[in-house]
Amino acid sequence: MVKGVRFRELRDIGDPVALAQAYERAGADEIVFLDISASIEERRTLLDVVRRTAEALFIPLTVGGGVRTADDIAAALRAGADKVSMNSAAVADVNLLTEAADRFGAQCVVASIDARREGDGWRAYTHGGSRATPLDALEWAECCTARGAGEILLTSIDRDGSREGYDLGLTRAVVERVSVPVVASGGAGGVADVVDVLRDGKADAALVAGIVHDGVCTVAEIKTGMANAGLRVRGT
Numbered sequence: 001m002v003k004g005v006r007f008r009e010l011r012d013i014g015d016p017v018a019l020a021q022a023y024e025r026a027g028a029d030e031i032v033f034l035d036i037s038a039s040i041e042e043r044r045t046l047l048d049v050v051r052r053t054a055e056a057l058f059i060p061l062t063v064g065g066g067v068r069t070a071d072d073i074a075a076a077l078r079a080g081a082d083k084v085s086m087n088s089a090a091v092a093d094v095n096l097l098t099e100a101a102d103r104f105g106a107q108c109v110v111a112s113i114d115a116r117r118e119g120d121g122w123r124a125y126t127h128g129g130s131r132a133t134p135l136d137a138l139e140w141a142e143c144c145t146a147r148g149a150g151e152i153l154l155t156s157i158d159r160d161g162s163r164e165g166y167d168l169g170l171t172r173a174v175v176e177r178v179s180v181p182v183v184a185s186g187g188a189g190g191v192a193d194v195v196d197v198l199r200d201g202k203a204d205a206a207l208v209a210g211i212v213h214d215g216v217c218t219v220a221e222i223k224t225g226m227a228n229a230g231l232r233v234r235g236t
Contacts, residue, residue, distance in 0.1 A: 014213075016033060016049055016053060017049070017052045017053050017056055019213075020033070020053050020056060020057055020061075021056050021057070023212065023219060024057055024058065024059050026212075026218060026219040026220060026236065027219045027220055027223060027234075027235070027236025028059060028219050029059060029060075029205070029234055030059055030060045030061070030062060030205075031053070031057060031059060031060070031061050031062070032061075032062045032064075032085075032153070032183075032207055033049070033050065033053060033061060033062065033063050033064070033081075034063075034064045034065050034085070034112075035063075035064065035065025035066050046066075047075060047076065047079045050063050050076060050079040050080060050081055051079040051080055053080070054079060054080020054081060055080060060082040060083065061080065061081050061082050061083075062081065062082065062083040062084070062085055062110060062153070063076045063079075063081035063083070063084055063085070064084065064085030064086065064087070064110070064112050064153070067084055067085075067086050067089050068089045068092075068096075069089075069096070070096065070099045070100050070103055072089075073086075073100050073103075073104060073109075074103070074104070077104060077108065081108075082108060083107070083108045083109070083110050083151065084100070084108060084109065084110065085110035085111070085112040085153050086100075086109075086110070086111060086112060087111075087112040087113065087114060087126055088126040088127055088131075090111055090112075090144065090149075091124070091126050091133055091135065091140075094143060094144070094147050095147070097109060097111060097144060097147040097148040097149050098147045098148045100148065101147075101148030101149070101150070102148070105150075106148050106149065106150035106180075107150045108150070109148055109149050109150050109151070110149065110150070110151045110152070110153050111141070111144035111145070111149035111151070111152050111153070112152075112153040112155070113137055113140060113141055113144070113152060113153070113154050113155070113174075114126070114128075114129045114155045114157055115137035115154065115155070115156060115157065115167075115170055116129070116132075116156075116157040116158055117156075117158050117167070117170075121136055121137070121138065122136070122137035122138065122170055122173075123135065123136065123137060124136070124137045124140045125157060129155075129157045129160075137170070137174070138173050138174060138177050141154070141174045141177055141178050142177050142178060145178045145179065145180050149180065150180055150181075151180050151181045151182075151183065152174060152178060152180060152181070152182045152183065153183045153185060153207070154170065154171060154174050154182055154183065154184055154185060154203075155185040155186045155207075156170055156171075156185070156186035156187055157186065158186075159186040159187030160185075160186040160187065161186075161187075161209075161210055162186075162187055162189075163187065163188065163189030163190075163193075163210065163211065163216075164187055164189060165187050165188070165189060165193040165196060165197075166184050166185075166186065166187045166188065166193055166196065166197035166201055166203075166206070167186065167187060168196060168197060168200055168201040171184045171197055171201035171202065171203050172200070172201050172202050175201070175202040175203060175204075176202070181204035181205065182202075182203050182204050182205075183203065183204065183205040183206070183207055184197045184198075184201055184203035184205070184206050184207065185206075185207035186207075188206065188208045188209075188210070188211050189211065189216070190211060190216060190217055191217055191221055191222050191224075191225035191226075192225070194206045194208065194222050194225065194226065195225055195226055195229045195231065198226065198231055199229060199231060208222065219236060220236045223235065223236055
């Protein structure tokens with residue numbers, strides 16, 4: 001398990017299974033496990049780690065990275081994942097989203113979109129944020145949901161690991177374009193940032209990593225802050 005800044009300068013921060021269990025005990029609603037180098041290294045996701053993580057959890061587990069075919073999705077689901085996210089493979093063939101939704105249901109098909117600001121808009125990137133695509137991130141989000149994705153995992157490359165706050169403009173723009181849940185990712189620096197992206201960015205959920213990995217705040221503190229701000233939240 002690693003953490004970086006803008007998808008670079010990765011550092012080892014521990015065992016994913018042990019940390020997943022710890023975060024479940026702390027009150028997390030879901031664990032997201034992303035094999036960030038699988039697409040770059042052209043290999044499939046680490047199913048053994050998925051299996052061991054799923055066996056240790058009762059909360060939902062989303063898995064992504066190295067998914068190229070519907071059979072890869074099936075393997076991840078059999079290993080215990082509740083949802084499977086796709087980025088590079090969906091860009092390569094958007095019909096994969098439709099095939100997956102038809103076979104497994106849209107509820108477990110997540111379109112993962114890594115976006116970087118360009119001018120007045122945002123461009124979608126693949127392969128761990130290393131390859132630009134010709135796709136406008138907002139239009140791509142619409143396309144993904146039209147093709148069967150039941151959820152969007154939206155990561156701001158510009159804000160990833162920066163602790164400068166989520167990209168509220170990007171998040172809000174995608175939320176306004178799609179009718180499925182949007183999970184905001186990239187930039188959380190503290191409790192206030194999570195509140196901001198849920199309230200002002202209109203996200204349905206917020207993904208956090210570094211701030212809990214490094215002990216900046218706890219899941220309980222985040223949820224208390226959300227409740228104090230009048231947001232609906234499941235207690236820890």
